[in-house]
Amino acid sequence: MTRISGNMAGALTIGIITAVYLYEAFKLPFGSAAAPGMGFMPVLTGMSVILLCLMLLAKELLFSQAPTSSSVQERDLWEEEEGGESSGYRKPLMLIIILLLYPLALTYLGFIISSILLLYTSLRIMEYRNWLICLAVAVLTAVVANIVFSHWLGIYFPKGILG
Incomplete structure (x- = not known):
């Protein structure tokens, strides 16, 4: 059974939230590039985020390498890693x-x-x-x-x- 990576889970979560955002943004008047309405920037922003999520999903699905058993380690997402870099949230x-x-x-x-x-x-x-x-x-x-x-x-x- 394949495991969903953190990048995939994040992209899916952000994509779902952005879909709700876009649903509401499409209710605003869009206008045109010459005379943008209130919904112009929210729709463009939402579409950009959806595109980035799709690109990340494609990258993870097409180009991700399967982790080896020696490289997979369980760690607490709230604790600091050695060297001071955060590994979590x-x-x-x-x-x-x-x-x-x-x-x-x-x-x-x-x-x-x-x-x-x-x-x-x-x-x-x-x-x-x-x-x-x-x-x-x-x-x-x-x-x-x-x-x-x-x-x-x-x-x-x-x-x-x-x-």
Whole structure:
């Protein structure tokens, strides 16, 4: 009996959730490329995710190698592996929680501060270099995004405590 890999299970789960998302997105007016409606981006995003899920499933089905008995080891998905890399759900779960808190922070703290906090904590969770480089990347990204959107595109974000 074949076992479903973690990639296949993840792709199937995300695909099912995205199918529900697309069902709701198709209820919105789509519009056209010249005059997009409210459903334009949600439908394109959902279709992109479905395509990526299908590509991952195809890769797993067509190009995956059967694991050997010596390479298959049971391990706790919540514990850290040797070398500090996570083998399970801890980091993705922390990132999901941070992303869910971001809209609340955006309302109260404003775009720049909440984006810096989001980017910095995300980079630290994913263990990207040291804290100083993470902070520099977060500040630079948030400031450049604010300049691009507010000055060039005329889209203004909440200023929060800075305003």
